[in-house]
Amino acid sequence: MNSFLILQKVIELGSFTKAAEVLGYTQSSVSQIIASLEDQLSIKLLNRSRTGVTLTLEGQQLYPLIQQTIRQYQAVQEKATEIRGLETGVIRIGTISSITVHWLPNLIKKFKTNYPNVEFVLYQGDYNSIADWIRTNAVDFGFTTPAMAKDFKTIPIKTNEMLAVLPKNHPLAAYPGKPLSLDAIKDDPLILIEEGGFSEPLNAFAAAGVTPNIKYRIHDDYAIMTMVEAGLGVSILAKLVLQRMPFNIVTRPLDPVINRELAIACQNKQRLPIASQYFIQEILANKADLR
Structure with a gap:
């Protein structure tokens, strides 16, 4: 296969010397490898002249098959890299607490039945921090709202009511x-x-022309529920985080309804590590089951 790749580079550049420089060989080594390939095939592949290197008539007939062989070899290499990535990959995710608690455990459990050696690193924060982590490549992708991910590629996941x-x-x-x-x-x-x-x-209050009496701003949903339970105030939280809650509180729907849009955001899905690409596929395949 190495001789095919060298032949390809010689034809591409039209020169043994230029091909040798790009590939890190000496010019004589490249000449010897091509001569050895011609001996193996018993066919002269290249015409050499002062103006450059061109395929012979016989070489023109063989070269498309050689290119096809190279493409197949590269496909094998890419697949091998992909498999190694799923064997030893690390998936870094920016997430919010409700998704960490209610979605990710089952999703990760399902994924690890097929790819048990993949590791997960979860960074939990708010919309701002998740956007920063995506931007600086601290995470491969993050769960956020599309309104806070306008600079990124987003994949809609779920609309979740707030109560x-x-x-x-x-x-x-x-x-x-x-x-x-x-x-x-x-x-x-x-x-x-x-x-x-x-x-x-806050957007809903503004749209309704109502000014809320904000007394506390807290990042953690569960700390908020503890404070509501203690009678320190009321709150508005996503229905997702209010499932299986161990708190002595009451929830009521709102009119007008407040929805939270959730999406996956990343810089470029095609450039993500292969393990992260596969996990996003797992999320999308199970989207209908996410509650």
Whole structure:
């Protein structure tokens, strides 16, 4: 195969000397390798002249087959690299707490049944930090909202409703399931989930012409639920994070509905490590099961 690759470079550059320089050989070594190939095939492949190197008539008939062989060899090499990447790969993901808790455990478990040696490194933060991690290649890709990933390639994953979160003894907690207006909770101390540079609840308050009484800004959903349970205020959190919650709190839908758009964001999907590309495929294949 090495002789085929050298022949290809000689034809591409039209010179033994130039091919030798590019490939790191001496000119005499390249000449000897081509002469040996011609001996093996019992065919003269190249015409040598002062103007350069060209294929003989016989060489012109053989060269398309040689190119095909090279392409097949390269495909084998690429596949081998891909397999090695899935054997020893590391997948670095920027994520938010609700996805870390509710989506990733099952997704990782399924993925590792096929690729048990792939490692996962999870960076948990807000929309701003995830965007920074993608930009600086600290992570391969991240879960975020498209509004905070305009500089990246995004793949929509899910639209998740957000709910009002109230203490158990709150007067409005007596009507679970009944939509609640933002105006009804505007005077309550609001414990805002701090997502970094973008807030679906704040956008909804602004659209409704309502000014919330923000008292706390916290990054962690579960810390917020603890504070709501203690009666320190109310909040608006994604329905996703409110599943299987061990807190003594009440949730109510909102009117108008507040949705959180979730997407995968990366700089260039085709340039991701092969293990990360495969894991994104796993996520998309299981998208309908994500709750």
